Structures are given as structure tokens and as C-alpha cells.
Amino acid sequence: MGRLFSVKMRSSKGGAHLCGAEAIVDESSISKAVYSFVKRALSSKRGIPDFVNLKVEAVKQEPIYSPLLPVFHVSQPLREVLVKLFKLASIPPSLGLSFYSLLLKGPSPTGGVMRGALIVEVPSGKRLEPDKFKGVRASCLGITSRALGELKEKAGKFYTDRLKDALVLTSKICSYPGVLGELCVSDDPDYTTGYFSIPKIGYFRLFNLKPYGLSKGGRVIFVSRNLEVPPFIDYLKNSPFIGSSFPGYYFELPFR
Ligand code: AMP
Numbered sequence: 001m002g003r004l005f006s007v008k009m010r011s012s013k014g015g016a017h018l019c020g021a022e023a024i025v026d027e028s029s030i031s032k033a034v035y036s037f038v039k040r041a042l043s044s045k046r047g048i049p050d051f052v053n054l055k056v057e058a059v060k061q062e063p064i065y066s067p068l069l070p071v072f073h074v075s076q077p078l079r080e081v082l083v084k085l086f087k088l089a090s091i092p093p094s095l096g097l098s099f100y101s102l103l104l105k106g107p108s109p110t111g112g113v114m115r116g117a118l119i120v121e122v123p124s125g126k127r128l129e130p131d132k133f134k135g136v137r138a139s140c141l142g143i144t145s146r147a148l149g150e151l152k153e154k155a156g157k158f159y160t161d162r163l164k165d166a167l168v169l170t171s172k173i174c175s176y177p178g179v180l181g182e183l184c185v186s187d188d189p190d191y192t193t194g195y196f197s198i199p200k201i202g203y204f205r206l207f208n209l210k211p212y213g214l215s216k217g218g219r220v221i222f223v224s225r226n227l228e229v230p231p232f233i234d235y236l237k238n239s240p241f242i243g244s245s246f247p248g249y250y251f252e253l254p255f256r
Helices: 027-042 078-088 093-105 145-158 161-174 229-238
Strands: 004-013 016-026 051-058 064-067 071-073 118-122 141-143 179-185 194-198 202-206 218-224 241-245
Touching: 004 027, 016 027, 027 051, 064 161, 078 093, 078 194, 078 202, 093 118, 093 179, 093 218, 141 145, 141 161, 145 161, 145 241, 161 179, 161 194, 161 202, 161 241
Parallel strands: 016 141, 064 241, 071 202, 118 218, 141 241
Antiparallel strands: 004 016, 004 051, 179 194, 179 218, 194 202
16 A cells, blocks of 8 residues: 545636535555545536645654444434434533524524534533634545445445545544534535444434435534543544445434
């Protein structure tokens, strides 16, 4: 294996964000990643971009190689499951549900969507992200070809690139000590599937999380009171994280 490179793409139109993608790849795979990201930018359902930014950068820190979280495909009633999941993550359900509602309204102070995630202290509900308009973005994400193969094989017809990207992102977030869980509602109006994930337990894939056509959404990272925010943000932004194996895609929940 050669040197590792981070490849990032973001596209926009008239200044508004359209889509983004990133990967950590071996130097021999840079052109393939660049090609597939340009293709993705040009085929975004949200329109043809007038700006595509591509960044290719050598990875300077030693990456963290870690197993991805297992995925649980949830078919039980949404609210009931959310309450159980919040309890399992030691998050008061009323707090969890209030942030779920906030994501559906638009979590930025103007009622719009944010580029990054909220960080919410449990149980106070205090928002800890320094910029309430932008939130905090997690970056420097990759997956080994072995883990990707396992994910594709185990998820079968339920595999999508979105699932892969979200699973790597949340596995990184949930690997940090003091994180209790993460809730994601996509801001894509056509995409109503999201997840709640819990460290060491799993990624719960939730369907019909929002009404079809709604362009609101976001991510909330719930953390315990003693978590120090600046090193956590530095970890989210800068520590290279590579998913190295995938435990399984399950249709039964690990609780009743
Ligand atoms: P998406 O799942 O791409 O529709 O994103 C849903 C929401 O998650 C966005 O509105 C952002 O607020 C947030 N988000 C997207 N990408 C990231 C990221 N890399 N790190 C943190 N938050 C993100």
C-alpha cells in the first residue's frame, strides 16, 4: 500500500451547497476517486453545479483504523423505537425528541439547515458548538476495500453509498469517549431515511424520519457533561479515521 491521500469534493450553484463527498485512498486510487466525485457532482439531483471544488491532500497523521458500527434495519414504529434508543444511550427521551423536532424545523438560529452538526450536552440540553449557524463538521474519513466489501455483501440490496458515507462518519463520531449518541435527519427533500447511532451498540437505520419534500434536517451529537469541546472538535475535523471491518446488517433489534 502506498501513501494515503484525502480526496474531498464539494459543489455549489449560485453560492448554495449542492453536494459533497470525501474519501481517504491509496495514492494509486486518487484518479479513480477524483473521477467518481466529479461524476457525482455533475449528477446531483439538486442540479448542475456552477462550482466544483476538489482537494487532494496527503494524509499527515497516522490514521485510526476501527471497525464500523453494526447496522440495525428498524421496521418498528418510529417514535417507540426512538424513545427506547434514547434511553439506551442514557439520553432523556424528552431531550432527544425535542432535538429531533428542532432538526425538522431547521436547527440554525435563522431556522435554516446547518453545514455541520450540533453538539448537545446531556442532560442540560446546552448547545456546545461554537458556531450555531455552521455547526461542526466531521472530516478525514475513509473505508478499507475489505470493509466496503463486507458492508456491500452483508447489506445486500439495502446497500447505498449514502449508507456507507453515513456509517463511516458516525462510527468516527461514536468512537470518541464521552459521545452518547448521534441523530441524523438528511436535509435532502427526496431522502427521508436517517439514523440514530450509539457507541459500541450500533447504527439504527430509521425510515420515514421526516415528511417527503421537506428540505430541513441536520445532525445532533449528544455528549456527556464532562466532554471537553475543543479537543473533540479537533478530533472530528482532523484525525484521519478509516473503517476497517463491518460486523453485520441485522433485521432484529438488540433489545425488546
Ligand atoms: P445529509 O445526510 O448529507 O443530508 O446531511 C444532513 C445534515 O447533517 C446536514 O444538514 C448537516 O447539518 C449535517 N452534516 C452533513 N455532513 C456533515 C459532516 N461531515 N459533519 C457533520 N455534520 C454534517
